Amino acid sequence: MSGTESSDYTQRLARLENAGIKRLLPTQAPYRWNLRRLRLGRVLDVGCGIGRNLLNCGPGSVGVDHNxxxxxxxxxxxxxxxxxDELATAPDCGPGAFDSLLCAHVLEHMDETLxxxxxxxxLPLVKPGGSVVLICPQEAGYRTDTTHVRFxxxxxxxxxAEKAGLDVARTYSFPFPRAVGKVFPYNEFNLVARKPRS
Incomplete structure (x- = not known):
């Protein structure tokens, strides 16, 4: 997670949130729609950053971040x-407390083992049968951040997902077909899985 712990990283996220065309157009609208259509319920947003996705999650959703x-x-x-550390003792955040787990733009910041x-x-905080959504940037997006360590x-x-014992439901490229990810920095790999019920 090199470079993502500092206040400078938080400031960078805040700057990027409203940079360029984002000031004029609702560029986040497709991504908000993508989250909402998954009907994730109460979400644990792992690596929530400054809350861009958390803002669009269901009531009672919670973010956790090491920064x-x-x-x-x-x-x-x-x-x-x-x-x-705070999450470990937070009220209503124990085992099975969440309908789903979202891990968006996190895994590329760390090695596979971490x-x-x-x-x-x-995962223990997600109820049996709950959803798990993993999202990572495609090539053009991967190249935009020096804190990315693994494609x-x-x-x-x-x-x-398989290492975690999840049942993969589907994978898809969003918002455009896979080939676009080589040039469009906001194209993403999406994986939707289920936590087994037993």
């Missing part, structure tokens, strides 16, 4: 977010 400045930014926006560990750490494509997402 305390990002967590503070979420709280300033009226969102519920914790550092990992990625597996993160999922293993937070995670469909095969990489599926490997994480």
């Amino acid at each position: 305390a400045t990002s967590v503070a930014t979420c709280r300033a926006r009226g969102l519920t977010a914790y550092t990992p 990625g597996n560990t993160i999922l293993e750490q937070y 995670v494509d469909f095969a990489g997402l599926r490997a994480h």
